[in-house]
Every structure is written in C-alpha cells, then in structure tokens.
Amino acid sequence: MLTLLFKATAYLPLQVLHVLGGLVGQLMWLLSPSYAQRLRENIEFVYSGTESKNILKNNILESGKAILELPAIWFRSHQATAKLMRAVHGLDLVEEAVANKRGVILLTPHIGCFEIIPHFLSTKFPFTAMYREPKIRYLSKLMKFGRSREGINLAPADTSGVRMLLKALKVGGVVGILPDQVPTSGDGEWAEFFGRPAYTMVMWRRLAERSGASVFLMHTRRLSNGRGYELFFNALPEKLPSETASDQLNRGIEVIVKQNPSQYLWSYNRFKKPAGSHERN
DSSP states (O other): OHHHHHHHHTTSOHHHHHHHHHHHHHHHHHHOHHHHHHHHHHHHHHOOHHHHHHHHHHHHHHHHHHHHTHHHHHHSOHHHHHTTEEEEESHHHHHHHHHTTOOEEEEOOSBSOTTHHHHHHTTTSOEEEEEOOOSSGGGHHHHHHHHOOTTEEEEESSHHHHHHHHHHHHTTOEEEEOTTSOOOTTSEEEEEETTEEEEEEOHHHHHHHHHOOEEEEEEEEEOGGGOOEEEEEEEOOOOOTTOOHHHHHHHHHHHHHHHSGGGBOTTSOTTOOOTTOOOOO
C-alpha cells in the first residue's frame, strides 16, 4: 500500500508535496512528544531567544517536506529526478579529481534533501552510496527500490559495504557517506559538535588513508515554493593543530548547518552514547 501511495503521488507538483509535507511535519510535532522534545532540546542548545523559536518553527515544516518529497525523488524517472537540481556549486572540485583518476569521498550531512544527491550525481559518473537498513523492516524494499537507479551502487553499512567503497575508490570512483550518523562502538571517536561530545564515525578517514582519495563536504538546500534544490561542494576546513580529523569534520558540518539551520535534521539523536563507547577526557 505504501509503495502504491508513493507511486500515486510521485508526479504531483513539488510545491504541492511540500505544502502537504508542512502539514505532516506539524502532525509529527503534535503527535510525538519524544520527537518534539529532542527537536526542541537540540535546537535550543545551539540557538536561543527569537532565533531558536524561528528555527524550530521552520524546522517542523522542513522535516515534513523531507518525507513528502520522497515520492518525487524515488519514483519519478531518473532524468526527471535529476532535473529537480536547479543549481550546482563547486562540482569542478569533484570533476577534477575524477579526471585525475583519484577516488572521491563525498561527506553529506543530514541537511536539505540529501536523498536526491545520488540520483543527480549518477547522471555525471558512477556513484556508490552507503546504505543503512531502516529499523522498520517493511520499509527496506521500498527504500532500496527508490534509491537504486542506473549508475547508483548501494553499499550496506557493514564490512562488505566498506570493502565495496574501498574497491570503488581504488579505481577512481566516487562514493557518498552520511558522516553525522552515530556509528557503533569501536567504529568512531568522540569529538565536539556544537559544544557537545558526539560519537563520530572514522570510516571516511580510514578509507581516505587507504585509498588516497580526495575528501569533500557536500550538501543540498531545499528551495522555497517547490522550486527544487541547490547542491554545494566544499573542501573540509583547514585542520587546526589541536584537532583530530573528527573535530575537523564536525567543525565543517557546523559551518554548513549554521548557513541553513532550518533544514538540518535536529530530531536525530546525534548525541547518544553507543554501548561500550567511552567519552574522551
């Protein structure tokens, strides 16, 4: 039924999907106290006063849009989906690395419409994206269908998936990783994120060291009135003498979030402590 619903709504105008998504976002806020509490707490830790209230109000709407836009991303034709990307900034950074046959690691935080990125990039070059199985099992088939298109390879978030990413990088391929997902114990290290300790994945760094790949940050911005999306590529910030690579990464993500805080996934439990992990002193 859910697949049929997604297919039925896929070709509604994006503006309509976003209006409906705003309503869904408000329902989520009203019907899930735990969701509302985490959303409010995470935003209020970073922002205060009127700014915090405005970001919270807008984020409730943007979170709903992120759900209702999925039919358009997953079930339209490959080319139709790619055309929703209205502007791209900094793609030359990636194209130069690809032309030099260097692997490329693209780190994509949970902001804007990150689901559209593989669909757009796979029209430029083969793209391998790491994929984590959803906790709700019956969504797995739907998500795999929506994310699997010509030119997109899905790498599971396990040892076999890491091998797939490394193999792609060693032949000059392009891979995408969501770096602000909380890894399991032993696969990350503690680093500051907006002034709080966050268990941060180190896989991207290990892949870069083993493959010699270039590393860039990448993110999207959802345009107003259903006009589509913008895509941005940036180098990681210069590493400071006292920083670890995880500190450097989180500082880079902070810069992106501060530019567009209303579209960050503040509801994600970014600061949870995986079993067996120990915070650094």
